[in-house]
Amino acid sequence: MSKQSEIVELTQKHLMPNYARLPVAMECGEGSYIWDADGKKYVDFFAGFGACGVTGHCHPAIVSAIQTQAAKLLCCGNVFTHQIQAELAQAITAKAFGGKVFFCHSGAEANEAALKLARLWAGDGRYKILSFHHAFHGRTMGSLSLTSKKYQKGFEPMLSGNARADFNDLAAVEKGIDAKTAAVIVECIQGEGGMNLATKEFMHGLRKLCDQKNILMIIDEVWTAPARTGKWFAYQLFDIKPDVMTLGKAIGGGAPLAACVAGPKCQDVLQPGTHGCTMGGNSLCAAAGLAVMHLIETDALVMRATIDGLDIMNAIHGGDISYVKSVRGAGMMIGIELDKPGKEIVLKCLEKGLLINCARDFILRLAPPLTIQRPQIEEGINILLDVMKSL
Numbered sequence: 001m002s003k004q005s006e007i008v009e010l011t012q013k014h015l016m017p018n019y020a021r022l023p024v025a026m027e028c029g030e031g032s033y034i035w036d037a038d039g040k041k042y043v044d045f046f047a048g049f050g051a052c053g054v055t056g057h058c059h060p061a062i063v064s065a066i067q068t069q070a071a072k073l074l075c076c077g078n079v080f081t082h083q084i085q086a087e088l089a090q091a092i093t094a095k096a097f098g099g100k101v102f103f104c105h106s107g108a109e110a111n112e113a114a115l116k117l118a119r120l121w122a123g124d125g126r127y128k129i130l131s132f133h134h135a136f137h138g139r140t141m142g143s144l145s146l147t148s149k150k151y152q153k154g155f156e157p158m159l160s161g162n163a164r165a166d167f168n169d170l171a172a173v174e175k176g177i178d179a180k181t182a183a184v185i186v187e188c189i190q191g192e193g194g195m196n197l198a199t200k201e202f203m204h205g206l207r208k209l210c211d212q213k214n215i216l217m218i219i220d221e222v223w224t225a226p227a228r229t230g231k232w233f234a235y236q237l238f239d240i241k242p243d244v245m246t247l248g249k250a251i252g253g254g255a256p257l258a259a260c261v262a263g264p265k266c267q268d269v270l271q272p273g274t275h276g277c278t279m280g281g282n283s284l285c286a287a288a289g290l291a292v293m294h295l296i297e298t299d300a301l302v303m304r305a306t307i308d309g310l311d312i313m314n315a316i317h318g319g320d321i322s323y324v325k326s327v328r329g330a331g332m333m334i335g336i337e338l339d340k341p342g343k344e345i346v347l348k349c350l351e352k353g354l355l356i357n358c359a360r361d362f363i364l365r366l367a368p369p370l371t372i373q374r375p376q377i378e379e380g381i382n383i384l385l386d387v388m389k390s391l
């Protein structure tokens with residue numbers, strides 16, 4: 001039995017079967033490559049569902065920041081302050097819209113914080129949050145309530161009163177808002193929902209509507225930030241600012257870090273006792289996050305996301321595959337819409353040494369790390385196009 005098969009068997013025996021895991025055991029990574037336990041090498045356009053989507057695997061700057069911090073202090077508890085946590089919040093708010101930050105570990109938790117903040121901010125019994133069809137905001141009960149219905153099956157009842165509207169449909173949003181609405185939560189690109197891009201008109205209209213109705217605009221940037229779309233944050237594609245933004249995945253460079261960022265209007269709503277997270281923003285994860293923010297700056301990753309993303313989209317177009325309906329995205333968040341399910345392509349790519357995945361069955365999703373180099377982009381694209389042409 002191979003080492004990999006042993007690990008897969010051990011996993012099946014001892015871990016809950018809540019993930020549709022592939023029979024592959026990963027062992028180590030470097031940049032945009034990852035190796036399985038039997039030594040097979042893959043080009044990684046999947047990047048751990050985007051968690052390594054900025055830095056790639058084991059970037060020396062991230063490893064060094066983690067190692068240095070690990071030897072100094074892992075966690076001290078949030079009744080104390082810590083320099084790196086404060087510097088990370090400063091770095092994020094400086095690139096965003098000012099305000100203040102709450103740190104936690106996952107995108108779902110960041111959205112939970114945003115929901116609680118919105119209810120407290122409204123302060124007058126307004127509690128409803130409007131979200132969108134095909135949205136994904138996480139698996140905890142609050143964030144699940146705002147996520148696409150297909151993920152809610154079996155877990156009902158959800159939080160009561162929340163409305164849902166079609167994405168990019170302002171009239172539906174207006175209809176969904178009532179006197180009890182406290183906030184709207186939206187993704188600039190629905191990552192899990194099929195790589196659907198918000199239009200400029202929609203985001204502008206939404207901003208205006210939130211102002212008119214005095215409700216908070218929460219933008220979920222868990223997939224889209226930092227830098228993945230060719231902007232520090234995807235809302236900057238639209239020249240608007242949200243009131244609240246949530247971050248997760250790539251902000252920790254692979255370490256479990258997430259954040260809820262509140263603008264000046266609501267930055268002091270979460271007072272002592274209202275919310276917390278024991279290890280949120282602990283020194284170790286904050287050190288990783290700060291290293292991610294520095295790396296984006298020093299390696300010009302915002303610009304590289306735009307350039308490399310365009311090249312990849314052009315290469316896919318150039319492949320002239322008959323069953324590709326559209327190629328869309330922003331920066332290095334790229335979706336390829338097919339007129340048939342993409343699973344066979346994903347599995348064949350895996351066999352040939354390329355990791356990608358599918359969103360909503362018919363959309364291939366490419367999320368290469370922003371640090372990827374030209375030869376690895378070409379290697380990955382060549383595998384993908386060869387596989388697509390063969391099927």
Ligand SMILES: Cc1ncc(COP(=O)(O)O)c(C=O)c1O
Pocket residue numbers: 049105106107108109111136137138139187191192220221222223248249
């Ligand atoms: C837009 C968005 N928000 C929130 C989440 C939930 O993040 P997590 O799995 O870290 O809880 C995800 C996960 O894919 C996501 O894509």
